[in-house]
Amino acid sequence: xxxxxxxxxxxxxxxxxDATAVPSVTDVRKVGKLVLAEMTVTKTGxxxxxxxxxxxxxxxxxxAVLNSLKIGDRKGAYSYDTYxxxxxxxxxxxxxxxxxxxxxxxxxLRLPRIVTETAGRDPQLRxxxxxxxxxxxxxxxxxxxxxxxxxxxMLRTEIEKNPRFSQALTxxxxxxxxxxxxxxxxxxxxxxxxTFE
Amino acid sequence: MKPxxxxxxxxxxxxxxxxxxxxxxxxLWPSGADTAPMTKRTITEARVKQIREMVRxxxxxxxxxxxxxxxxxxxxxxxxxRLTGTVSYDLEKLRIDSIGRDSIRITLPPEKVxxxxxxxxxxxxxxxxxxxxxxxxxxxxxxxxxNTAKTRLVARKQRLxxxxxxxxxxxxxxxETLQKLFSTFPGLYIELAP
Numbered sequence: 001x002x003x004x005x006x007x008x009x010x011x012x013x014x015x016x017x018d019a020t021a022v023p024s025v026t027d028v029r030k031v032g033k034l035v036l037a038e039m040t041v042t043k044t045g046x047x048x049x050x051x052x053x054x055x056x057x058x059x060x061x062x063x064a065v066l067n068s069l070k071i072g073d074r075k076g077a078y079s080y081d082t083y084x085x086x087x088x089x090x091x092x093x094x095x096x097x098x099x100x101x102x103x104x105x106x107x108x109l110r111l112p113r114i115v116t117e118t119a120g121r122d123p124q125l126r127x128x129x130x131x132x133x134x135x136x137x138x139x140x141x142x143x144x145x146x147x148x149x150x151x152x153x154m155l156r157t158e159i160e161k162n163p164r165f166s167q168a169l170t171x172x173x174x175x176x177x178x179x180x181x182x183x184x185x186x187x188x189x190x191x192x193x194x195t196f197e
Numbered sequence: 198m199k200p201x202x203x204x205x206x207x208x209x210x211x212x213x214x215x216x217x218x219x220x221x222x223x224x225l226w227p228s229g230a231d232t233a234p235m236t237k238r239t240i241t242e243a244r245v246k247q248i249r250e251m252v253r254x255x256x257x258x259x260x261x262x263x264x265x266x267x268x269x270x271x272x273x274x275x276x277x278x279r280l281t282g283t284v285s286y287d288l289e290k291l292r293i294d295s296i297g298r299d300s301i302r303i304t305l306p307p308e309k310v311x312x313x314x315x316x317x318x319x320x321x322x323x324x325x326x327x328x329x330x331x332x333x334x335x336x337x338x339x340x341x342x343x344n345t346a347k348t349r350l351v352a353r354k355q356r357l358x359x360x361x362x363x364x365x366x367x368x369x370x371x372x373e374t375l376q377k378l379f380s381t382f383p384g385l386y387i388e389l390a391p
Contacts, residue, residue, distance in 0.1 A: 024263035028363055032374045033255040035285065040246040046239045057233045065216060078340065081246065082316060087255070090374055098381045120281045120313025123321070123347040127340040138337035141274060142323040143236060151240050152316055158243045168248060176250040180289070 032090035036114065036173030039165065043151040044079040044128065047139055072134015078144060079128055082121040082155055084165060086114050086173035100190070107185055108193045114173045116166040118159065121152065255285040256374060257367035259312070259358065267346040268329055272338050274346050275325045279315035280354060284308050284367035291375075296388065303379065304390035305371055310358050312351045 052064040092112035100107045125144055132138055159165050178194045185192035259282035266275045290306035314320055328336035358364055372389050379387045 024261050026262075027260040028366070029258045029260075030366070030370050031255060031258050032370070034288075035251060035253040035255050038249045038251060040249075042244045042246045044241045044244075046237075048237050048239075050235065050237050054237050060233050060235065063235045069213075069216070082243075083313065090378070093378075095381075100383050102383065118316050119283070121316055123278070123280075123314040123351060124344040125340055130340070138339075140323075141276075141326050141338045141343050144340060144343070145276070145321050145323045146234070147238055147240075148321065149319070150238060152320075153318065154240050155243050156316065165243075165245070168245070172248050172250055176252060180252045 033087040034090055034177070035085050035087045036176045037086040037169050038119070039084040039169050041082045041084060041155065041159075041165070042079055043082065043155050044077065045147045045151045046075065046077045046129075047143055047147055048073075048075045049136070070135050072136045073131055074133075074136035074139070075129065075131045076127065076139045076144075077129040078125045078147060080122045080125050080148065080151070082152075083119040084116055084159070084169055085119045086116050086166075086169040088112050088114055088173075088177065105189050106191045106193070108195070109181065110195050110197065111177065113197045114170045114177075116169050118156075252288040253285045253309070254288050254371050254374060255283050256370035257284040257363060258282070259284075259363060260315070261354065263350075263354070265346060265350045267349060269338070269342040269345045271329045272336050272342060273325070273327045273329050274323065274338055274343065276321060276323045278347075278350065279317060279320035280312050280351070281315045282310065282312040282354070282358065284310050284358065284364055286371050292390075299384055300386040300388060301379070302388045302390060303375055305368065305375070308364055308367060310355050310364060312354050312358075 049067040049070075050060055050064045052061065052068065055061040055064040088111055090112075094110070097111065098107060098109050125148060130139070174196065181194055182192050259280070261280045261282070263278055263280065264275065265278050267273070286308055287306050292304040292306070294302045294304075296302050326336050326338045328334050376387055376389055379385065
């Protein structure tokens with residue numbers, strides 16, 4: 001058996017590959033978004049072996065009994081960032097959004113409302129802590145992916161239920177676009193008044 | 198007098214075997230809808246790390262469902278990934294030069310091509326991990342090795358955004374939007390630098 005394994009181990013190792021095997025599905029969309037603020041939200045999660053007191057189902061209890069017989073500990077903590085953005089959809093900007101009084105050197109601009117969206121998350125996971133000792137098996141890539149999936153589900157619910165995320169972003173975006181445009185117009189000697197729908 | 202012992206070596210072994218058998222029966226018993234995780238997972242509440250202000254014109258969005266097959270330190274990984282990307286321009290770095298009394302020339306700053314993992318459910322699934330040199334042995338890919346594979350995937354997709362002409366398309370879209378925006382200002386002639 002050992003010699004068979006060694007034989008298998010003697011085959012030429014594949015070079016470090018850097019290619020995708022399955023054709024990709026790609027969708028490209030032209031947009032006109034003015035992004036005004038970005039919020040970085042961190043989520044942290046831990047993985048450890050089940051203890052009997054944590055088990056609720058029969059299978060979990062069985063697993064917990066087996067875990068108690070193994071020597072060592074198995075703990076890992078991971079985190080990652082998700083990005084939320086506040087933006088104005090410029091395609092919603094009406095033709096008469098800007099009114100300029102060239103004589104008085106004043107202007108007024110009515111902007112579409114600021115909306116928020118989840119832009120995406122970091123593909124990489126940060127390993128905050130890792131301690132696997134004794135006869136415990138390593139924390140696998142599949143377990144980390146499953147943890148990330150659960151963290152993501154929880155985050156989506158938190159964002160949906162808690163308006164403080166979108167409110168803080170919208171407020172920052174409102175301040176930013178007002179100061180940016182006011183500064184731009186004042187460079188040309190105009191006083192600008194910005195309002196939102 | 199013989200000492201009283203509840204667990205002699207023989208009895209201890211018997212108890213151990215019974216416990217293992219009981220656990221095996223529980224684990225192998227048809228469990229139906231029991232999909233409870235076999236590890237304990239604790240997830241903390243979301244924490245706002247930073248809020249950054251910006252004025253960035255985003256002119257193109259990319260959505261890609263792809264697979265990641267890579268080898269890091271002699272260990273292979275195959276996973277499915279959903280990526281979302283954007284091509285954008287920092288308008289605070291926009292160059293505006295006056296040409297004469299009523300004309301301005303606008304030059305777009307360099308683009309920012311950003312690719313992130315989608316937050317849609319199931320956007321990252323690990324299908325297989327293997328040891329390239331010892332295929333019969335179980336393989337374990339560390340988090341940093343997995344991150345290396347992901348970083349390579351993102352870099353490769355960013356290069357593809359240029360090769361496939363997405364960035365060129367995004368620049369044309371951004372120029373068009375800026376032209377429309379600035380032309381709302383009466384009496385101002387706009388020239389956009391290529």
